Amino acid sequence: MPTVEASAPGQPSTTSPPIPFDAPELRAVLRRPARALEVVLAERPRLAASIAAADHSWQLAGILALCTAVASLPYGFVLGAASFWKVAVLYGGSVLLCLPSLHVFGAYLGSHLQPVQNLALSLVVASVAALFTLGFAPVVWFLEATMAQGDWIDAGDASVALLAGALAAGLAQLTRCAGLDRLLLPCRSSRWVLVAWQALVVFVALRMARALDLLG
């Protein structure tokens, strides 16, 4: 398993460029789901390098999509047995709806990323947000159990705040990843595309949350 020596997670190496994840490493996530946390959250330089390298983009996109679907399940079940799918659709659906705009605007303004690379980049947002909801699931269960309905602030409001916080973490991770590799943000206009696209994702996610009845 390739590793980057002298490089703490989250910090670009000063001695050698980060090594993209190879196929066995990505497959290992399926055998050890906890490894998804490392791939998606902790090893940012390698994640950015993997998206930029485009060697195993479909596999990486698959892992990120699976991570989005699975990690958001506990939170979904806390919201209600019939709503178990809603959190995954909230994040996954929102970024997928915005994916074409990222690709097209990016291509017009100097990006040379393939559609699958943009797909992986978009799914970083959804998978990080989903992993955060995994952490928040016990918290929201507790809030549901202890906060009375119909007051000025109730468990539904708290849940909305947690979902928004998870989305903010996903967007922050995307910004940090994109900033780590020149191929992902080749010029200043690409940076503006990314900022505008994130605003679009927030807007769409808000509408999606309303459509899915997640805003209470």
Place this chain on the structure above:
Amino acid sequence: MSLGRHGALAQLAATAAGGGLYGFAIGAGKNLTYAWRSAVKFPLLLLGTAVLCAVACFVLARFLGAPLRCLDVQRAAFGLFRNVAVMLGSLSPVSLFLGRTMARPDAQSLGGYPAFVGVNMLFLALAGSVALVLQARTLLVAHRVPWRRSAAVVVSWLLLSLLVGGQLAFWLRPFFGIASLTGEPPFLLGDEPTVTGARNFYEVVWQFVTGADPGDYTRGR
């Protein structure tokens, strides 16, 4: 740094003992019933907060770039609560003394109760701040996490713990004994409204921040 089963049990015992002592002290300001109940509830508050936040703490640590394993995070987070419990335990004689000597609340006035609660909030803030600095230093040295990153991790844990622990404390109240000036008190009040109408911790904070007049509140149900 390895912590075996006995080490974990010792940590748990220290949290229960420190938190229990402090709980007993703050409850004793009212009477023995409150004292024993708070002795049980205060460790529950600390441990419950730690358990509820466990997964989120790990996710936050990895997100913020701390190269910690899940077990390391649980140790650090539980260590934070153990330190708070032990420090509060050391302050329990002071709290007991203050509680037993304050001017008693009665039907006309709250007596020394607000000052007693205020001092104990100060104790909590003090213990929390010191435990925070200690834990940041532990992370820095033992896991070679850069100072700014470890501070960010611990601050995020503290904020999360405050938001979850605040609601758990609200749900487990009363700790100090003001809830029933007369009559047999319930073990916990859950989502019963406060005198200002707040039914959860966040509403208490909201009322405090907006400075709303309790008289203005009309319940929507």
